[in-house]
Amino acid sequence: xxTNNEAWIKSERLxxxxxxxxxxxxxxxxxxxxDLDRGLEGQLKYTAQGRDLRIGEVMIEMGIITRAQLxxxxxxxxxEEEKQLKRARAKRQPRKKAP
Numbered sequence: 804x805x806t807n808n809e810a811w812i813k814s815e816r817l818x819x820x821x822x823x824x825x826x827x828x829x830x831x832x833x834x835x836x837x838d839l840d841r842g843l844e845g846q847l848k849y850t851a852q853g854r855d856l857r858i859g860e861v862m863i864e865m866g867i868i869t870r871a872q873l874x875x876x877x878x879x880x881x882x883e884e885e886k887q888l889k890r891a892r893a894k895r896q897p898r899k900k901a902p
Contacts, residue, residue, distance in 0.1 A: 822880070822883070823880075824857075824858060824859050824873070824876050824877060824880055825839045825842070825858060827876035827877075827879045827880050828859075828862075828868060828872065828873075828876045830879075831872065831875065831876060831879070833868050833872040833875075833876070834862070834867060834868060838862070838867050839858075841865065841867065842858055842861050842862040842865060842867055843858065845861045845862075845864075845865050846858055846861045849861060849864075859873040859876070859877070860873075
């Protein structure tokens, strides 16, 4: 695979995880894309064993991140979702006409 294609694939994967906890962990510098891949593979293994864990919990169990890092990422995710919801509500409200 050529390097231009690899770079595009990596940027496309990053774009697709924006808004997910993994994306916030990457933005924080807590993990790399490769760490996220390892965590997702681990999540599949846990699922196959009958353990349905969220990706953050899997990465904690695997020693990829700490509980504090997960909590920070979840807080950032929550704040961003609240901002988006506020923007969406503002767009739906009719604008007041000037007298």
